[in-house]
Amino acid sequence: MELIKTANGLEIPAADSKIPEGPVAEKWTNYKDHQKLVNPANKRKLSVIVVGTGLAGASAASTLAEMGFNVLNFCIQDSPRRAHSIAAQGGINAAKNYQNDGDSVYRLFYDTVKGGDYRAREANVYRLAEVANNIIDQCVAQGVPFAREYGGLLANRSFGGAQVSRTFYAKGQTGQQLLLGAYSSLNRQIELGKVKSFNRYEMHDVVMVDGRARGIIAKNLVTGEFERFAAHAVVLATGGYGNTYFLSTNAMSCNCSAAVAAYRKGAYFANPAFVQIHPTCIPVHGDKQSKLTLMSESLRNDGRIWVPKNIDDAKKLQAGEIKGSDIPEEDRDYYLERRYPAFGNLVPRDVASRAAKERCDKGYGVNNTGLAVFLDFSEAINRLGLDTVRQRYGNLFDMYEEITDVNPGELGKELNGVKYYNPMMIFPAIHYTMGGLWVDYELQTSLKGLFAIGECNFSDHGANRLGASALMQGLADGYFVLPYTIQNYLSDQISVPCPSTSLPEFDAAEKACREYQAQLLSINGKRSVDSIHKELGHVMWEYVGMARTKESLETALAKLKEIRKSFEYDLYVPGTAEGYNNELDKAFRLRDFITMGELIAYDALNRNESCGGHFREEYQTEEGEAKRDDENFFYVSCWDYQGSDEKAPELIKEPLHYEAIKVQTRNYKS
């Protein structure tokens, strides 16, 4: 086992990623050829809990059930179909090379590793790229209505960080269609009795028996009861922690409590500082906003991002004296095309977000807050006609108009014979979290029998995720990876009976949930859950957001301590423990968001480099690009809970090993 020297000279074991032997392109085949399997008769004796019904959860639950395992599946909404994967707009990547533009598994692998700024685990990413093609086949077979060409074959478009067209899509609703595909497979297994589905349930704790995850405590959100569920293994597919920032593109119920519960039980939390800030969201407009709305990255296929060249124009825009369409072509600064000629408007998200911030910081923002840039379709509409552009993005234009009262397809002005249409205003917002529960190659966390899939784990996107790769990873994990790797764990469990929920471990876990609930209801302070959550979000965005410094992170940690105090002593939760009580449920989640906020800040403070979505102002090139430090930070940060939320977690490292790809500075310029 590999040993790591800690700061005080101790040698501790590195987190063991269990990467199989052999060249990177053969690892997954080698693994599958040699892993242990469970025979059909024994599968019937084994049960698996899957928490979550998004792309990862629904696909894993249905596939495990198809194989013959008994599955208990939980979702927080009123139906599995509503998990937040449904909101993914743009598409899903796969290296089919249907467009004959030179795509290959290796290229998808390479683009993903490079897009992640060389902080992903190489072997996992290769496997992801390898199974991506099967996902498209699987989804088409389910009846997912992907966009097609007139000849009847599948259509593709381009996404950020790639020079090929490898993104499959279903209008601007790809996540919806893929999720409904997984949901249909899940429904078939529910009907067949292989999946038991629990809606409006929220996981509160993972129950460990003899050092293995053997069940969960989940709250029935309608009755308010805590209930116990036992199984041979537990799979978390509970998404990311973006809502730590209060305002994000995540749904209202997205939370990190299941992951944090696992972390408190000893599962390592990996790379929490790697948070994705998506460049094209509708800007914040007031303090009453409950969430931010994403405008799909696919818009960057035809939309051009710009701010005025002249600061005076920017000032007039900010004062509302002129509109974007009043500014002629020669006075527009298409700063992405200027800075990154090779990739232009299709640079990866972290690069596009930082570039927008850089322009706004310099005073070139285009709305009343100065925190917005334009996304303009004039050139595309003039080239293709409004009908074609609307065919591609009509639902996004409508969505934008509904929220902002501005129609991006409307002619603004004609200057010197050029037609200028109303541009959209966009600004970066928290969207996705690359960090998550640490998992090994088998997607098992550092707790035996506890697995994490989809956004909930950390392994495939490094420090920045490319567009259309979240859907790919969620479905890869759920359809093609976990259903195999979990058997390697379950194979020696075939003679173990399913544990009883009357075991003392279940008693203790449920009692702890009840006691904490009583505590929350008895604080009887003055502040609502949302008021404290908004304060947390503000601190996270200001000090742990797009640009971080040692000072800002230390300030954040100090402020988070105060916020925790407010939460513990000044919270008011109305109602009782019985029945539906959303304020109470939000209070539970907020406690974990605060812990998560600290974890993000600790990790960001430790990582003295800039890479991907993690930008430390101290570490940048003269041109303002992220400056990595491969000598000192070429590792996965794994944070180990120290028994109390008050204590700082301890760092364990998983060194990265690259065999197939040469680590170099990311270049999107040439």
Added chain:
Amino acid sequence: MSQMKVTLRVWRQAGPKAKGDFKNYDVVTDSDTSFLETLDILNEQLVENREEPIAFDSDCREGICGMCSLYINGHPHGPATGATTCQLYMRRFKDGETITVEPWRSAAFPVIKDLIVDRNAFDKIQQAGGYVSFNCGGAQDANNLPISKEAADMAMDSATCIGCGACVAACKNGSAMLFVSAKVSQFALLPQGQVERARRARKMVAKMDELGFGNCTNTGACAAECPKNISLSNIARLNREFIKAKFAE
């Protein structure tokens, strides 16, 4: 952006068996704030006054998950067409207006609390046959089976149903025909759905009837109120599919 003061006349009901009633609340909001955010503001006010907040469903808040519901001023998802409640902005209302907010009303969707209803019946209909029976792992290459763009686009239009239940709430009979027909149509239009075509139509319709949804009288309120503009022609197709399936029995 302009400030607005509205009166929300909201249905309050403590639980499934409890008797419900309307209660009036005054809220100050503004034209750029969404309707659900206005409910958030009201709930913050209620919590501050030590009253119980109004229970309502919402999740993605961008019109795609289908979690939000609400019958607003006599319309499912309120006055805007082609949009869900979460996509409804206050600029659609007048300053000083009284806005009536009710849950979906249908025998098949019992009230859980206040504005929240139980839509489990929709899942059960999907479980009865809303899928292609196919196990993961055995699929052929996706491009081995060309599908005409027209068929794919039509299937996509049907598949955009978000399962919110507005069609049932809008229907005087509480029928789920638009919902069921959207799924049956999606698969009837695609080659993948052919093998189980008749069986699917039979099973989904039988389940819908069993769960207490009403009959369709082709009034068209469902399609008029559908936030995703699911077309009434889906119901015509379902009727054809169902009759064909019956004859084939």
